Amino acid sequence: MKAIRVHQFGGPEVLKFEEVPDPRPGSGQVLVGVRAIGVNPVETYVRSGIYGPKQFPYIPGTDVGGVVEEVGQNVKQFKKGDRVYTNSTVTGAYAQKVLCEISQVHPLPEKVSFEQGAAMGVPYATAYRALFLRGQIRAGETVLIHGASGGVGTAAVQLAHAHGAVVIGTGGTEEGRKLVKKQGADHVLDHHSPGYLKQLMALTDNRGVDAIIEMLANVNLAKDLTVLAKHGRVVVVGNRGSIEINPRDTMSRDASILGMSLMNATEAELKQIHAGLVAGLANGTLAPVIGREMPLSGAAEAHEQILKPGSHGKIVLKP
Numbered sequence: 583m584k585a586i587r588v589h590q591f592g593g594p595e596v597l598k599f600e601e602v603p604d605p606r607p608g609s610g611q612v613l614v615g616v617r618a619i620g621v622n623p624v625e626t627y628v629r630s631g632i633y634g635p636k637q638f639p640y641i642p643g644t645d646v647g648g649v650v651e652e653v654g655q656n657v658k659q660f661k662k663g664d665r666v667y668t669n670s671t672v673t674g675a676y677a678q679k680v681l682c683e684i685s686q687v688h689p690l691p692e693k694v695s696f697e698q699g700a701a702m703g704v705p706y707a708t709a710y711r712a713l714f715l716r717g718q719i720r721a722g723e724t725v726l727i728h729g730a731s732g733g734v735g736t737a738a739v740q741l742a743h744a745h746g747a748v749v750i751g752t753g754g755t756e757e758g759r760k761l762v763k764k765q766g767a768d769h770v771l772d773h774h775s776p777g778y779l780k781q782l783m784a785l786t787d788n789r790g791v792d793a794i795i796e797m798l799a800n801v802n803l804a805k806d807l808t809v810l811a812k813h814g815r816v817v818v819v820g821n822r823g824s825i826e827i828n829p830r831d832t833m834s835r836d837a838s839i840l841g842m843s844l845m846n847a848t849e850a851e852l853k854q855i856h857a858g859l860v861a862g863l864a865n866g867t868l869a870p871v872i873g874r875e876m877p878l879s880g881a882a883e884a885h886e887q888i889l890k891p892g893s894h895g896k897i898v899l900k901p
C-alpha cells in the first residue's frame with residue numbers, strides 16, 4: 583500500500599510518500615480500507631519534534647473514514663464491508679489501509695460521507711470533551727467558541743447548539759464567519775476586529791459568557807477572563823505560546839481556567855464521547871464540514887495549509 587512516512591523530525595518536506603507492506607489484523611483488530619484521512623494541527627507538532635521522542639519511521643495521523651476490509655479473530659462488533667471512522671490507529675492514518683484495535687473504530691452511518699467520518703476522531707471528540715466533560719456546559723448557558731471556523735470550532739458550534747446553549751462563535755474571515763453561522767451559532771464575531779469583545783458584552787447585556795472554548799489561548803486568555811460571567815469557565819483547547827494574565831479577573835468572578843488535552847481522555851470517557859458522536863451523526867444533529875480535499879501524496883501541502891489563517895472546516899486527504 584501507499585503511505586506517508588516520517589523518517590526524521592523536520593518541516594513538511596519530511597513527509598515521504600512511500601510503498602509499505604499491507605498490515606494484517608491480529609486478534610481483536612480490524613483492517614480498514616481508507617477512503618479519507620483527517621489532517622489535524624497536532625500532526626504538524628509531532629512531525630516537527632515538539633512533542634518529544636518518536637520511533638522512526640512512523641505513519642502520521644489518527645482519523646480516517648473507510649470500510650472494514652478484514653477482521654481478526656475474536657472480533658464480533660464489526661464485519662467486512664462495514665462503514666467506519668477511527669479516532670486512533672495502530673499503524674497510522676496517512677495510508678491506504680490502517681490497522682486498528684476495535685476500541686478505535688466506530689460505526690459511520692450511511693448518510694455520512696467518508697470525508698465527514700475522517701473529521702470526527704480528533705475534532706469532534708475534542709469539542710465534546712471540552713464542552714461537556716471539562717466545561718460542564720448546560721442547556722441555556724451562553725458559550726463563546728473562540729475560533730469557531732476550523733475543525734474543532736465547527737464541531738463545537740454544532741454540539742453546543744444541539745445541546746441548547748446560546749452560541750457565540752468567532753471567525754477571522756467573512757467566509758469563515760458565514761460558515762460558523764450556518765453551523766448554528768446564534769451570533770458571530772470577528773476575532774481580528776478591535777471592538778469584538780465590546781460587541782460580545784453587548785450581546786450578553788454586559789453579563790458576559792458562562793463558558794469559553796479557547797482555540798488560541800496565548801493570544802486570548804487574558805481577554806477571555808474579562809468577558810466571563812460569574813462562575814464562568816475557560817477551557818483551553820489550543821495554545822501556541824505564553825501569555826500574561828491578571829489573576830484578579832478570575833477571583834472577582836469565581837472563574838475557572840481548565841486545561842483540556844484529548845490525550846488525557848480515559849477509556850470510559852472515549853466510550854461515552856463516541857457513543858454521543860455516533861448518535862449525533864445518525865440523527866443528523868452533527869454534520870462535519872469539509873473545507874478542502876487533497877491527495878494523500880500532497881500531505882506536505884496540507885501541513886502548510888492547516889497552520890494558515892482563514893480556516894473553513896476540515897482538511898482531508900484522499901488516498
Ligand code: NAP
Pocket residue numbers: 622623624704705708728729730731732733734735752753754755758773797798801802818819820821842843844845888889890891892893894895896
Ligand atoms: P484549525 O482547523 O486550523 O482551526 C483553527 C481555528 O483557530 C480557526 O477557527 C481560526 O480562525 C482560529 N483562530 C485563528 N486566530 C485566532 C484568534 N486570534 N482568536 C481565536 N481563534 C483564532 O484547527 P483545529 O483542528 O480546529 O484546532 C484548533 C486548535 O486546537 C489548534 O491549536 C489545535 O492544535 C488545538 N487542538 C487541541 C486539542 C486538545 O486535545 N487540546 C485537540 C485538537 C486540537 P480563522 O482561521 O478564521 O482566523
